[in-house]
Amino acid sequence: MADRPDEAQKVIQVQRKALAANEARAQRLRRGFAERGTLVVNLISSPGSGKTTLLERTVAMLRDELRCGVLEGDVATERDADRIRAQGVPAHQILTGGACHLDARLVERGLAEASFPDLDILFIENVGNLICPTNYDLGEDFKVALLSVAEGDDKPFKYPAIFSRAEVTVITKGDHIPHLAFDLDAVRDQITTLNPNGRFLVTSSTSGQGLDDWCGLLRAQLSAKRPHKG
């Protein structure tokens, strides 16, 4: 109780200031997105939950009706942006060089480098990490938490911050449920407890399960953002 402030506490203090600076930049980004009528979705999950695969399927389903673009956040490699570009949709890789999350500064820089055309939907795929990206506002309209059924049905209560804050939770790899001891009802209950107003979708990028609902949700959010156009 009488501990002197230690290094860990100093880190927390400086992180608070960094979060405040991030918040100001995120609001600037948000104003810009609002002016252009761009819906912005921040996807957060563990490594290997299927964020890039979901985005490949999503942009393939939407690209003929909506102008989509993707910012890909990774510690290293250009692989994910290459996968999106192979779908005929503009993508830009943001390499954090070791950092465990995207922040508004990295998104500002990434957008300046990307020179995307005007977009209807900008997807931001965060670094694979279920913890650190949670606190960093990127100017998005909403956060999406992905949870692969392979990760187990105890994860929402073990990582409560992201599942409390994500407006949408997308269960991925749903086609594997029959082969796993994955209690979907238990996951739904945990998420409802953490976030009573959250949306919950079960998908499979392999079978296509839930992808129409997911794209419908995106269309509805875009229409809500610019009602005079929709």
Add this chain to the structure above:
Amino acid sequence: MADRPDEAQKVIQVQRKALAANEARAQRLRRGFAERGTLVVNLISSPGSGKTTLLERTVAMLRDELRCGVLEGDVATERDADRIRAQGVPAHQILTGGACHLDARLVERGLAEASFPDLDILFIENVGNLICPTNYDLGEDFKVALLSVAEGDDKPFKYPAIFSRAEVTVITKGDHIPHLAFDLDAVRDQITTLNPNGRFLVTSSTSGQGLDDWCGLLRAQLSAKRPHKG
């Protein structure tokens, strides 16, 4: 180039100091473990890679010949420590309250609270995060990186820091390889590139594949640590 130090850089500076303080504590822990002849293994992976399940199987295989104990790191919930205790092996839960990794201070506190008997092997299960735990020495003898086949075969190059530094990589859920497009050779090549001296094991906690090799590795490391005891 002429940017003033910004908030992100300040965070990095303070984190460097915190890492230096951590290093001093970790060395103190390491001396204590050496005096007691306890082998200490720091397990690091994404959420849901199967760290706890591997530990359940491991302590069940070793508990009759070696005194094992487990420190469980999590953001929230006591579930993992409960699962280990159900195997008849002492376990203590360290809750980080939001922090994304264990550090030497949390391990010191956890050990003080746990009051474990003298141990042959102490397993430390880090917080589910493939990035942040990498830099924090916990006084361990070696780090083990786990990678579930469900996470995909592109992960070592996408998360190079942990796969460079972990002395052992354990592929988990190997029984699912036949159902997935998971290129084991590609993963092995990436890890060999990042860490030419690293050990590489393919396991399944369901089928038992690779667990004898894993336990053999642990026994060999323990014998190497205290050669006079055999």
